[in-house]
Amino acid sequence: MQGSRFAFGPFVLDPDAGTLLRNDDPVAVSHRGLKLLAALVGRAGDIVAKTELMDAAWPGIAVEEGNLTVQIAQLRKLLGSSAGGGEWIATVPRVGYRFTGAVHRLSGVRRKTLPLPDKPSIAVLPFLNIGSDPEQESFVDGLTEDLITDLSRMPGLFVIARNSAFAYKGRAMDVREIAEELGVRYLLEGSARRAAGRVRINAKLIDAVSGDHLWAERFDRSLDDIFALQDEVTGRIVEALLGRLRALPPRNRPKNIEAYDLCVRARKMMDDAPQAAEEVHLMLTRAISLDPDYAEAYRWLAVNHWMGWVHSGGPTKSNRGIALQLARKAVAIDPNDAGCRWVLAYLLAYERDFAEADVQFAKAIELDPNEADTFASLSDITVLAGRIEEGLEHVRKAFRLNPFPAGWYYLALGQAQYAAGQYEAAVETLRHDETYRTSSLRFLAASLAQLGRLDEARAETALFLVANPDFSTAHWAMTEPFRDPATLEHFVDGFRKAGLP
Structure with missing residues (x-):
């Protein structure tokens, strides 16, 4: 996708x-300094509160206000004086800061x-919700997700995952540009409306290379026939792309539409509010009470419990x-659901039932060769088993x-990357916007320590x-599903160098 660049002086x-x-020459500026500068420049002329700036530079982390003062001082030193001889960043006492220079927004640089x-x-x-009721938005999103899942299970296709497809929700972009960014030839667009017990769907399949519509159709059915x-x-769609149909193992479908909405x-x-x-x-749990045989509800409830255990401290810690x-x-309810399989496999690995975990991962890939989450989670477990190159290949595929x-x-x-000794790459990855949060800081600190950048490592620690x-490093080492002592020692060495207890 495209972002914006900002020119000033x-x-x-x-x-x-x-x-x-x-x-045109690079300026050496810290990761947090860039975040602060972007927050200020993006609202040039406005007063940006200290709390907003601290959230921008240290998302989800409680830090002293003095850290912000230090970063602003470093930015001022790097930027020097503006054309008029003053400072680019003005202090608004007891409130925040303001970027005082003239800023020009430039067009973004397209992704590779x-x-x-x-x-x-x-x-x-994402299908458009063309009904007048915004409450139907989740139903339409669920329809899109189900189509992605259904197509993903077809071995003859390459299907982009839900997260990436939904990155375009609400964005008006040329289909060729979207296809190039995602690396696909075909796009499915559509709209849906649910009202008075009926479902109306319009869908069209587009060849983004030629711009031709390969298939388009309108459907009007009873809500009871939605699946x-x-x-x-x-x-x-499969017939249009492959010229043939292939029967896939049946999916477990919810019997209650309210349970379906709740699960979506x-x-x-x-994703949005962990x-x-x-x-x-x-x-x-409400979805399960409405539909006790709804496999996907059990799957996501398992993930929610697991996240509570991993991150701890929440009201639903389990x-x-x-x-x-x-x-x-x-999995017992729907043995043909790859998502249920990889979640089970991941949890089995944490129980040190590695043989069964490997079987479940393999079965998940067999059922759905396009399930990106399977490969990302498998990478984690494979790296800790000491099969590092294999783990890198899995995460690249994801x-x-x-x-x-x-x-x-990330x-x-x-x-x-850390396990492979690619420390510079690991630092870049772990400072990515999407993953720069407390759970990643221990690995970031270890990577910096292995590079000899001990001051930075200790700051992250x-x-x-x-x-x-x-x-505790010792407790962490006991709970993580390591299978290879050398890999474990490599991580422990980095933690110790970074000053983790």
């Missing part, structure tokens, strides 16, 4: 690329075009045993299927310990 700031140029796969490739863009309708739409909303909330674990828990029990239930992923993909990549005061 002799400088050009590119927040997406993380660069600041002075007369991804090469096309060696099989028909498609992205399903049969999804199967029909999927079949038409909970899934979205887990701190809302208690609300997610209530929504998913143990691995409950998460594992829920994941097993999901990124190809999901070019705009959730932050934990954490998995950074961990794999200090921030990590503010949010994780009870962290």
Whole structure:
């Protein structure tokens, strides 16, 4: 996707690329300094409160105000005087700061075009909700997600993951540009409306290379037939792309439409507001009470429990045993769901049941060769087993299927890069906007320490310990599913050099 660059005086700031140029020459500025400068320049002339700036530079981390003062002072030193002889950044006493220079917004730099796969490739863009009721938005999003899942299970296709498809929701962009950014040839666009017990869907399949419409159709069915309708739409798309149909193992479908809506909303909330674990828990347990045989609800409830255990401290903090029990239930209900399989596999690895975990990962890939989350989670487990190159290959495949992923993909990549001794690459990855948060700081600190950048490493360690005061390297080493002693020792060595207890 495209972002904006900002020109002021002799400088050009590119927040997406993380660069600041002075007369086309790079300026050495810290990661947090860039975040602060972007926040100020993006609102040039306005007063930006200290709290807003601290949230921009230290998202989700509690830090002293003195850290902000130090970073602003460093920025002023780097920028020097403006053309009029004054400072670029003015202090507004007791309130915040203001960028005083004239700023020109430049057009963004397009992402690098991804090469096309060696099989028909498609992205399903979020369907438009054309009804008057905004409450139907989750239903329409769920329809899009289900079409992605159905197509993803077809071995002859390459299908972009949900996260990346939904990155384009609400954005008006040329289809060729979207296809180039995602590295696919075909796009499915559509709209849907649910009203008075009916579902109306318009869908069209576009060849982004030629601009031709390969297939377009309008459907009007009873809401009771929604899942049969999804199967029909999927079949038409597969036929248009592959010229043939192939029967896939049946999917577990919800029997209650309210349970379906609750699951879609909970899934979205887990992405957008991970701190809302208690609300997610209530929504998913309600979905299960409405439809006790709904596998996907059990799957996401397992993930929610697992996230509570990993991040801890939340109102729904739980143990691995409950998460594992829920994941097993999901697979028992729907053994053909790759998502349920990889969640079970991941939890089994944490229980040190590696043989069964490997079987479940393999089965997940067999069921759905396009499930990006499977490869990202498998990378994590494979790296800790000492098969580092294999782990790197898995996470690269995950990124190809999901070019705009959730932050934990970057954490998995950074961990794999650290294990491979690619410390510079790990630092760059772990400072990415999507993953620069407390959970990644321990690996960032270890990478910096291995590079000999001990002051930076200790600074990241200090921030990590503010949010994780009870962290212990020894306890972490016991809970993580390591299978290779040498890999474990490599991580412990980095932690110790970074000053982690």
